[in-house]
Structure formats: structure tokens, C-alpha cells
Amino acid sequence: MARAVLVNSVLDSLPTYAMMALSLPxxxxxxxxxxxxxFMWTREDKVSGADCLIAWDMVTRPKECGGLGIRDLAVQNRCLLMKLVHCLHNPAASSWAAWAQEHVDLPSMDGTIAGDHWETIRALLPAYQDITVVEVGDSRTTSFWRDAWLHIGRLxxxxxxxxxxxxxxxxxxxxxxNDGVRAHLV
Known part of the structure; x- marks a missing residue:
């Protein structure tokens, strides 16, 4: 039983920790x-299809939808990376976000930061903009066209x-x- 607790603990916490920082392949x-x-079906390292009682896509559905409520790691990874995008746009409690804001233009996330990890985070920006509403504040970090900053929605x-x-x-x-609308249109 001790092995079951250890394996379950490692499999539950290790992916979450890793997914908070990088996009898992x-x-x-x-x-x-x-x-x-x-482990779920046989408590072994390997399992054949005959041992599985339910299809994996059904296992990862929420209990309310008839599944077993086991987290889908790909979805969880994306959600945890989306938290990083949110942290960038709300840097009050994050030294990393404050540093990143100095090196990046937040409306586009273009800047001097480079790498696969940053590209993954930047790719999540449109999804983040789709699900958030923005208070303009100093107007430097709000996208004129893509953020929902007016009551009518995204321009x-x-x-x-x-x-x-x-x-x-x-x-x-x-x-x-600063430039006027005409300076930004063809």
C-alpha cells in the first residue's frame, strides 16, 4: 500500500509542478x-487494453459529465501555462511578471525574450484575450483591438x-x- 500512495503522490504532483513552468511535449x-x-487499472507499470475498464477519454471527463474526474494532462498543462499569461497581465505579486513587462510589449507579447517556452506562452495570448475583460489602467498593457476593454466587446x-x-x-x-486612430489605419 505504501507504494500505491507514493506512486499516486508522485504522478499527481510531479506533472503539475512541471506544467506550471513549461509546455510538456x-x-x-x-x-x-x-x-x-x-497504475489505475492494474497497479503495475504496464497495462493492456483488455485490462482497461473504461476508455481513457471517458476517464478524463469530469464526474458531472459521466467520467471519473481524472485530469487530462494536456488540458491541465495548457491551463497552468495560461496562469502565467494571467500573471504577466497582473504583475503585482510576481517579480518574474514585473521583469517580463520591462522586456515585452504586453498587447503583442513581442520583445527581447525568446525561446520555445516563451513562444508557447505567447501562443496562448489570443485565448487569454478571448476569456478576459480588461480595465484599461495606464493603457500601455491593453491591446486596442484584441482586448475587451469596452462594454461592447473586442473592437x-x-x-x-x-x-x-x-x-x-x-x-x-x-x-x-498618443498617435491618433488615423496613424494606425491604412
Whole structure:
């Protein structure tokens, strides 16, 4: 029984810790799911399809949807990385976010930071903008077109014809206020 507790603890905490900091490769997620599946059905290192009582996609569904509520590691990884994007846009409690804001233009996440990890985080920006509403604040970190900062929604969605004529679709509200709208349109 001690092995079961140890394996369960490691399989539950190790992926979460790693997923908070980096995007896990699909092959690693597959390998971890294979171990979780084997342990769940047989308490061994390997399992055959005949030993599995329920399809894995059903196992990872929430209990309310008829599943067993086991976390889908790919979804959890994406969600934890999305927390980093949120942390960047709310840097009050994070030294890392404050540092990153000095090196990056937050509306576009372009800047001097480079690497695969940063590209993964930057790729999540559109999804983050889709699910958040922004208080303009100093207007430097708010995307004029892609953030929902007006009660009518995102300007890119409300005014698609005007957005299609934008010279800089990632410009901030401050950029448009300083330069004027005409300077940002074709």
C-alpha cells in the first residue's frame, strides 16, 4: 500500500509542478498517461487494453459529465501555462511578471525574450484575450483591438472591417491615444 500512495503522490504532483513552468511535449504526456492508466487499472507499470475498464477519454471527463474526474494532462498543462499569461497581465505579486513587462510589449507579447517556452506562452495570448475583460489602467498593457476593454466587446470583433485596415493590430490603447486612430489605419 505504501507504494500505491507514493506512486499516486508522485504522478499527481510531479506533472503539475512541471506544467506550471513549461509546455510538456506530447510524447511525455502520452508516457505519463500510460503510467497513470496502468497504475489505475492494474497497479503495475504496464497495462493492456483488455485490462482497461473504461476508455481513457471517458476517464478524463469530469464526474458531472459521466467520467471519473481524472485530469487530462494536456488540458491541465495548457491551463497552468495560461496562469502565467494571467500573471504577466497582473504583475503585482510576481517579480518574474514585473521583469517580463520591462522586456515585452504586453498587447503583442513581442520583445527581447525568446525561446520555445516563451513562444508557447505567447501562443496562448489570443485565448487569454478571448476569456478576459480588461480595465484599461495606464493603457500601455491593453491591446486596442484584441482586448475587451469596452462594454461592447473586442473592437476586432465589433468592427471587423476597420480592424482589417489596421496597420498595427497589436497596438496598445496608449499607442492609439498618443498617435491618433488615423496613424494606425491604412
Amino acid at each position: 506530447p510524447a511525455l504526456i502520452t508516457a505519463m498517461d500510460s503510467l497513470r492508466r496502468a 476586432a470583433d465589433v468592427l471587423p472591417a476597420l480592424y482589417s485596415h489596421s496597420l498595427r493590430p497589436t497596438t496598445s490603447v496608449r499607442g492609439v491615444v
